[in-house]
Amino acid sequence: MPHPRWQAGSILLAVIAAILLSLVLRAKFQGAEIPPLLMLAVAAAFGTVILLGTGFLVRALREYRASQGQFRQMASNIREIFWTIDARTRRAIYVNEAYETITGRSCQSLMENPTSYEDLIHPEDRGHVLAKLEEATQTGQFDERFRILGTHGEVRWVKVHGFPVRGHSGKILRLVGTAQEITAQKQAEDQVAKNLAVAQSAWAEADALRSATLALTQDLRMDFVMDALLRSLADIVPYTCARVLVPEGGPHWLALGEKFCPEPANKPFRSPLTLIADKSPFLQRISVEQKSVLIADTNQEEGWQAFKGHKQFRSWLCVPLVASGEFLGFLSAGHTDPNRYTEEHLRRAELLAIPAAAAIQNARLYQTAQIYGSELEKRIADLKQAEAALAQAQGDRQVSEEKFQKVFRSSPIPFSITTVKEGRFLDVNGAFEHRYGYSREEVLGHTVHELRIWEDPADRVRMVTQLQKSGPIRNVITRLRTKSGEIKLTAYSADRIQFDGQSCILAVSEDLPDYDQHKAN
Numbered sequence: 001m002p003h004p005r006w007q008a009g010s011i012l013l014a015v016i017a018a019i020l021l022s023l024v025l026r027a028k029f030q031g032a033e034i035p036p037l038l039m040l041a042v043a044a045a046f047g048t049v050i051l052l053g054t055g056f057l058v059r060a061l062r063e064y065r066a067s068q069g070q071f072r073q074m075a076s077n078i079r080e081i082f083w084t085i086d087a088r089t090r091r092a093i094y095v096n097e098a099y100e101t102i103t104g105r106s107c108q109s110l111m112e113n114p115t116s117y118e119d120l121i122h123p124e125d126r127g128h129v130l131a132k133l134e135e136a137t138q139t140g141q142f143d144e145r146f147r148i149l150g151t152h153g154e155v156r157w158v159k160v161h162g163f164p165v166r167g168h169s170g171k172i173l174r175l176v177g178t179a180q181e182i183t184a185q186k187q188a189e190d191q192v193a194k195n196l197a198v199a200q201s202a203w204a205e206a207d208a209l210r211s212a213t214l215a216l217t218q219d220l221r222m223d224f225v226m227d228a229l230l231r232s233l234a235d236i237v238p239y240t241c242a243r244v245l246v247p248e249g250g251p252h253w254l255a256l257g258e259k260f261c262p263e264p265a266n267k268p269f270r271s272p273l274t275l276i277a278d279k280s281p282f283l284q285r286i287s288v289e290q291k292s293v294l295i296a297d298t299n300q301e302e303g304w305q306a307f308k309g310h311k312q313f314r315s316w317l318c319v320p321l322v323a324s325g326e327f328l329g330f331l332s333a334g335h336t337d338p339n340r341y342t343e344e345h346l347r348r349a350e351l352l353a354i355p356a357a358a359a360i361q362n363a364r365l366y367q368t369a370q371i372y373g374s375e376l377e378k379r380i381a382d383l384k385q386a387e388a389a390l391a392q393a394q395g396d397r398q399v400s401e402e403k404f405q406k407v408f409r410s411s412p413i414p415f416s417i418t419t420v421k422e423g424r425f426l427d428v429n430g431a432f433e434h435r436y437g438y439s440r441e442e443v444l445g446h447t448v449h450e451l452r453i454w455e456d457p458a459d460r461v462r463m464v465t466q467l468q469k470s471g472p473i474r475n476v477i478t479r480l481r482t483k484s485g486e487i488k489l490t491a492y493s494a495d496r497i498q499f500d501g502q503s504c505i506l507a508v509s510e511d512l513p514d515y516d517q518h519k520a521n
Contacts, residue, residue, distance in 0.1 A: 081179035087137045087164070087172045091115055102158065102181045104151035122147035122155065133175075140164030140172055145182065157186040209236075209351055216359035220366035225359045226257030229331070229352075234261055236348040238340065239333035240313065243273070244321070244360070246329035247287065251277040255309070256329070256360075273309045280306045290327050292319045294346045297338040315340035319349045323357040331356055379510055382413050383493075386508055390495065413508055416443075420464060420496065420503045423448040427499075435509070437483030455479040455487055467496055467505065480509060 081102055084094040091114035099107050103120055110116055121129050125146040136142035142162035147155050162177030209232075216228050230242045244257040255273035277284040281303040286293055295316045298304045305311055313334030321328040331353050335341070389407040408415050414432035418425050425443040433439055436453070443451065454460045459478050466473055472495040480490045491510035496503065 079180070082176075083162075083179060084165075084174055084176045085114075087175055089114075090133065090137070092117055093174065102156070102179070103148065120148045122149055136162055136164075136175055137172060140166075140175070142175065142177065145186075156181055157183045209355070211235075213355040216355055217362075220363050222256070222360075222363040222367055225363045227259070229356050229359065230257055230259035233331070233333060233349065233352060234259070236352065237317075237333050237345045238335065240336045242331075242333045244329060244331055244356075245275070245318070246321075247327075248274075251284075253277060253283065253287070253329075275308050280308060282307050286318065286330070290320050290322075292346055292350060293317060294341055294343065296341065299338070310334060312336060314338040317341050317346050317349060319346065319353045321353050321357040321360060323361040326361070328357055328360055379413075379491075382411070383508070383510060386411055386413055386415075387493075390506070390508075413510055416507045416509070417497070417499050417504050418448060418507065420467075420505055423460065426502070426504060432509075435482070435488075436480070442483075453480055455481055463492070463494060464505070467494060471495075475510070 079098055079101075081098045082094075082096045083092065083099070085092050092110050093114070095107055095110055097107065099105070099110065105116075105120070118126065118130060129144055129146050132144055133142060140163060142160065145157065145159045148158055150156060158179050159182045160177060160179045162175045164172040165174040165176055167173045211232065216225055216232070218228070219225070226244060229244065233239070233242050239261055241258065241260050243255045243259075245253055246256045248254045253275040255275075258273065275283060277287050282301065285303075293316075295301050295304075298310075298314055298316055310316065313336060315335040315338055316332065318330040318332035321331055331349060333341075333345075333349065386407070389403075408427070408429050411429060412431055414435045415429040416425065416432050417427045424445065424447045428438075428440055428443055438451070448454060448460065449457065456479065463473060463476065463478075472493070474493050475491045476493070478490055478492045479487050480492075481487055492507065493510070494505050494507040497506045498504070499506075
């Protein structure tokens with residue numbers, strides 16, 4: 001920049017030269033003779049002005065080149081891309097060397113094709129970015145984060161900020177700005193967001209499991225436990241239908257609980273789903289393995305179509321329910337969409353299965369205790385009534401036929417009369433027929449051995465021996481077989497009587513189905 005004093009002197013000299021020139025022109029127009037000294041002064045003044053002007057131009061050009069050099073040196077050493085584009089054509093006018101570092105493309109290639117920077121933008125972001133750039137030519141504001149593609153297709157993130165350069169009329173002539181690579185920053189942000197999402201998911205999962213555990217322990221009734229369990233499962237695993245499948249002995253399985261999501265508006269009553277493993281190779285396999293199963297697409301699963309009640313599901317998972325080392329069944333979820341379940345869903349179901357198995361076991365114990373308690377009270381009352389009648393009849397072992405038949409026939413507890421030696425049936429009451437499935441005509445004249453009433457014949461031998469040595473038997477627990485082959489756990493009471501002139505055994509077999517069920521489970 002020229003010194004201020006030189007600028008003032010140059011202006012003063014130019015003014016003097018102009019004054020002298022005006023004097024010369026005035027004298028010439030008036031026809032007066034122009035002194036040579038004045039002409040010399042005018043020529044000297046103009047020569048000096050020309051020389052000074054040329055010096056100023058040279059100095060200004062030198063300073064401009066120096067400032068350009070400093071600008072380029074500064075632009076070449078910053079990490080961000082410094083760019084300038086024409087606001088009307090959106091053609092690039094200038095970029096620094098950082099363009100090559102960040103994009104992998106040369107500055108020369110951009111100068112040869114000034115709009116090639118558009119091809120750098122990721123296809124998914126290109127439409128949005130170019131629309132914003134078009135707006136910036138009117139508003140002068142551009143501030144975007146987007147992806148670009150490297151020379152080998154690698155994806156990088158950049159943050160671009162632009163501002164306007166306006167002309168004297170205020171019209172935007174150019175947009176200038178910077179582009180900073182933020183790939184590492186974006187990856188860090190994404191990782192933070194991912195970790196936050198994982199943390200939030202873990203918190204929500206823990207909260208759901210805690211709520212499920214509380215819900216499963218609020219009421220020990222089995223229907224309440226099933227409803228609470230399947231509602232809790234819906235909070236962590238999406239499903240169309242969820243079921244609790246439990247073994248019922250042998251190849252038989254039962255859907256102990258079932259829930260659809262969403263629930264149908266008018267839910268019709270229907271009996272629980274029952275399955276037979278022998279008719280479904282898939283169910284047979286998982287019932288043997290007793291492990292967690294995840295099927296992304298059931299169309300690819302061999303034998304799925306034979307799985308009763310599950311054909312409509314395209315995604316399915318199940319986890320075993322185990323409490324105190326005892327396998328109770330499976331907690332399952334099915335969805336009509338394929339590829340709906342992941343290992344994460346399976347893991348969540350496995351976590352829920354832990355408190356669920358304990359709740360089911362407790363519900364069974366509660367149910368058994370509740371039913372057995374009420375039934376036991378009734379049975380004890382009936383038994384006392386029968387024992388009282390039996391004690392009254394033991395006076396001389398000769399009872400009135402009328403009284404004996406009344407007690408014998410009307411008692412709700414199974415009575416039977418068999419010979420001591422052979423075990424041949426001489427009479428049974430209606431309760432005996434109901435419990436064992438035989439009609440009176442089917443048993444009379446046959447022995448307990450022929451009908452295989454005793455699961456272990458040695459039990460009867462021990463009972464007869466005890467009768468002969470110690471007298472009446474009270475509430476001996478033994479196993480007796482029904483006509484269908486079912487083994488029932490029985491409280492057995494007996495005494496010796498004389499009937500039709502023969503030494504016989506009057507037996508009372510108390511039916512304990514609920515206790516039997518509890519033991520079987």
